[in-house]
Amino acid sequence: MIEQLTLIGPGLITGSLALALKQAGAVQRVTAWARRQETIDQALASNVIDSGSTDMAEAIQDASIVVLGTPVGAMAEVLEQLKPHLTDEMILTDVGSTKGSVVEAARQSLGTLPATFIPAHPIAGTEKSGVGAAFAELYQGRRIILTPVDETNEASLSAVSSMWEQCGAEVISMGVEHHDEVLAATSHLPHMLAYALVDTLARMDESEEIFEYAAGGFRDFTRIASSNPDMWHDICIANKEALLSVLHRFSEDLNQLTRAIEQGDSAYLLDTFARAKGARDRFAEKF
């Protein structure tokens, strides 16, 4: 049983964590810190937290586990604010979409990386954001990636692991850098393509009409372009190297596909589409 969970910046991800733990009877008390009182009021109204404060000292007092829910670009600043109030007993974890940048921010802001800091990334979410969109079932059957580092203490790792398992999630571990490469491919790159596609079409002269005749495939394909722009800006900055690497690889492949269309290269088109369909169908079976 977690005595006190403290959310730093309650939102969809941390709010859903709190709701899931409450539903599982796995937490006694949830508190939160937010920059704005409005966010705290919203978290209270959504029954995500029991109390909250815009004062960091007050919010994290007596915390057993502190969960950083701030956008990855604001981590360093928030960690600076958190630093004077952290105790050795508090377990610190986060839910950021990039892990290298968060570990780096923690090292810099806190001087050394506390052994109780567990970098984490729940592979779950919707295109919505904000604590009002939180729901207890978000993590059922979903994966949580923990990226422990050399400094990590086993007891803290096991506490964070157990916290997520009680939300119905499957917990796995991998290296920080490897996490950032894999996520650049499966999440960050698709978001860039969805944003770029919708923006390309929105800037065409007939954009109103174009969207008028879009169908279900387009709706699904572009859903992630409704994601939070600030959050994705931060991810682009935080995971720049890995993202650029997959972006360049994709651009080369798209250029080759474009040349095949120009040249009417049927074999190339059929091979590529069939290989992609095969991979997508195998993925869909597993999901």
Place this chain on the structure above:
Amino acid sequence: MIEQLTLIGPGLITGSLALALKQAGAVQRVTAWARRQETIDQALASNVIDSGSTDMAEAIQDASIVVLGTPVGAMAEVLEQLKPHLTDEMILTDVGSTKGSVVEAARQSLGTLPATFIPAHPIAGTEKSGVGAAFAELYQGRRIILTPVDETNEASLSAVSSMWEQCGAEVISMGVEHHDEVLAATSHLPHMLAYALVDTLARMDESEEIFEYAAGGFRDFTRIASSNPDMWHDICIANKEALLSVLHRFSEDLNQLTRAIEQGDSAYLLDTFARAKGARDRFAEKF
């Protein structure tokens, strides 16, 4: 009431049309021609057709409306086969994803474009294909684009229009070329991006693991990469010019986004993501 509807190449799209018309009590008899007996057997087993034949003359005898469901790349050849059996009383229409190429194929194969030929494109479908995947509700609330040409006769246009309305669809008209440009943007380009993305990832060394950690956003984003490769090969060939035009436009925008990530250009990233999110949210409201 349509006396006899004849499907040339029964599949998801034409099969769903037949089922919808049957459910609405708007057709007396449905027949089909297919290259392979197996397809006819499957259409019979799915209650899509009342009878079928691999012999064109037999299949289209007494047809009131003939619906071409063949991939756009096979239209010319099928129209050649159809030609000797067409009568002036038969209305001819299609469900191809491109319209310029179909009109061109009809002009060439039939000598002149019959006044009773109505080029049509239902904006509906799933990533599945084949007549076994057909269902009566596919067209409820969906749009059907008709692209009448100079030769088009009003009575035929109105018969095809009414056929689709009885399936619960909304029928609209636009020019052939305009259709192909709009669909290149909203449908053909997204399919290319989904195929290219899945193929890029599938060819990476860690591809198995990459798909392992993909989440809901990825599943939605890549659903259309499970579409039929032959059909999309044909579309690439048939709508080459319009598709290349939007592909080039998209590539330029993606290159600019890539440069912004390289240079850490926050203003560009935030503007682009926010503009895309705005357009996607407005689209989602309408859908």
